[in-house]
Amino acid sequence: MSDSINPSDATRADSPVLYFQRKAADPAWPLPARGSEWASGLDLSACVDADLTINAGEIKLIPTGWAVAVPHGYEGQVRPRSGVAAKLGLTVINTPGTVDSDYRGEIFIALVNLSGEPRAVSRGQRLAQLVICPVIRPQAVLVEELTETVRGSGAFGSTGA
Numbered sequence: 001m002s003d004s005i006n007p008s009d010a011t012r013a014d015s016p017v018l019y020f021q022r023k024a025a026d027p028a029w030p031l032p033a034r035g036s037e038w039a040s041g042l043d044l045s046a047c048v049d050a051d052l053t054i055n056a057g058e059i060k061l062i063p064t065g066w067a068v069a070v071p072h073g074y075e076g077q078v079r080p081r082s083g084v085a086a087k088l089g090l091t092v093i094n095t096p097g098t099v100d101s102d103y104r105g106e107i108f109i110a111l112v113n114l115s116g117e118p119r120a121v122s123r124g125q126r127l128a129q130l131v132i133c134p135v136i137r138p139q140a141v142l143v144e145e146l147t148e149t150v151r152g153s154g155a156f157g158s159t160g161a
Contacts, residue, residue, distance in 0.1 A: 060111055
């Protein structure tokens with residue numbers, strides 16, 4: 001048995017299908033796509049008509065031009081792109097932003113500028129990524145007490161440095 005990965009495994013038969021609806025006025029607005037063959041997420045780009053400035057500390061909702069039908073049993077997670085966060089200080093404020101399987105509106109990126117200086121967002125700039133993940137929907141049950149653990153109710157920083 002080989003440790004290598006077969007490129008033909010990139011699209012598995014059991015992978016969910018995503019149906020996208022164009023919300024952009026531009027009929028040529030490109031579908032979200034992976035930046036590389038093995039990327040986990042589909043890049044989401046800014047669907048803005050003109051450059052948009054995000055001031056330091058400011059949050060803006062950036063349209064992507066797409067709505068998506070996420071299959072039941074999955075969620076879409078809108079996550080930052082690492083290069084945009086590290087180089088520009090722009091990140092998704094509610095990381096990850098959730099796209100529920102029953103939501104059919106346009107996907108927006110809640111972008112925050114943490115850089116300390118104004119940043120411009122341009123049409124087509126890849127700002128975030130959409131990752132599809134399975135969802136477990138547990139049943140909530142009320143109890144009088146929870147089982148004991150060594151950690152107990154120790155919160156932030158309680159397990160060490």
